[in-house]
Amino acid sequence: MKLGAIEAGGTKFVLAIGNERGELYEKISIPTKTPEETLSEALAFFQGKGIEALGVGAFGPLELNKDKDNYGFITSTPKPHWANIDLLGILQRGLSVPVALATDVSGAALGEVRFGDYKEEHTLLYITVGTGIGGGYTIAGKIHNGMLHPEMGHLLVHRHPKDSFEGLCPYHKSCLEGMASGPANEARTGMKGVDIPEDHESFDFIASYMADALMSYILTLSPTKIVLGGGVMGRTYMLPKIRQLLAERMNGYLKTPQMDDLTHYIVTPSLGVESGIKGALALAMDAL
């Protein structure tokens, strides 16, 4: 079976052809320009390749309620040209195959639970910390959405006492994304992300904010596994810090095998940078 997959990000689109086992035959990356340019390129990539369905994990916010007139649209994004774009419709009309859409990070969660090392997990939380911060959650191998997809990046966190950075979020200033995203730390330190040294105190701040947020997620969702992805979490020396601060905050409140073994509870993506594109393959399967 040939399936199409798109990971639609704010800076690049990853396009791939793969199969129902999560194997990728072909994968390319194109820059995100205007919707006209980028979606035309995407359609051209897939046309004539005989895909049976397409899965798309995209930046948002997205309208995922099928009862709405603008179902499948990117809605109120601040990204120039991309607000109110009928992403699902344009792709479906262009390719004449079933198309399924989810947020990029819900797609990544789905990729990990369908094709990664975490197939047995009843409930999996995937958090990405990079240009933005977002979370996706799967239950029994299906993405959870409610009135909207989750918007977990915007939780309020407790300011680290040594951190005077005011925060970057245009809505909430000092929420998690406003304080712990890649751009937030570049603004805080005045350095490019790659230039910030490993022992910079800002990573203690970020670990603290992540521990705050993880405590909320765990108490609210009770995931059986938590995967931390994205560029900032690629600094894997942060994981032990985050786990330690989380344990301190929880203070033994939840008595579960997972909380007793945070090294195996809070982990890096088993699919590396391919969680999202493989999750899009899983979405394509679900579209059939």
Added chain:
Amino acid sequence: MKLGAIEAGGTKFVLAIGNERGELYEKISIPTKTPEETLSEALAFFQGKGIEALGVGAFGPLELNKDKDNYGFITSTPKPHWANIDLLGILQRGLSVPVALATDVSGAALGEVRFGDYKEEHTLLYITVGTGIGGGYTIAGKIHNGMLHPEMGHLLVHRHPKDSFEGLCPYHKSCLEGMASGPANEARTGMKGVDIPEDHESFDFIASYMADALMSYILTLSPTKIVLGGGVMGRTYMLPKIRQLLAERMNGYLKTPQMDDLTHYIVTPSLGVESGIKGALALAMDAL
């Protein structure tokens, strides 16, 4: 069909007989003493009444993982005599009918979505604020549990600048339950709950903590409806305060019909004090 229902609380057990439409034929309340005394009384109430199944919403923490040896137990509760009690097993052996168990507040969420005004809600969050604070969440009419049932009462909140109360939670001091439960406010004010006047500033503090927590729940779970129950929320003049503070914190970030109409999004229980016992009837149905 005759079904049994128990709402097992820390101070009283509500016992009822009802049917699959959520109608109650008979309901009594007994004080929570030792497990031996209280469970014997409960068994005596149901015996000979011809119930086909029993549903139980209980204080916790509970072990709800069927793979565990102590499935159906109340586990590490600080309540004297009740830790490591085989609640499900004792009731099942005593009555020889199928028994289903959930947390009290998950049961209340289920009651609202099955038998209350919120049958259409895809995802319903029920938060109780009383002696303790807890939350239950239903998706498509089923209770959500993960590695454990949710423990939403223990989210970290931001201290109100005028509130010097240190907090009551033995694990986290100033978490939501530590700051906003009935006992927390009695300790803060030095007054019995019923004696605290409506215009006491402590209710502004509690509204602020509830708004903090609701923001986290909404961003994480994205419920289509939120029901606030329990004794403290029985002070219904607090709801407008909570909605207003939540709107201020969110600052227009989520654009949904629900967020545009918080009066109908954040509501009181449609079943009044019977959400829990009627939810236990729904659990009994699911046990069959």
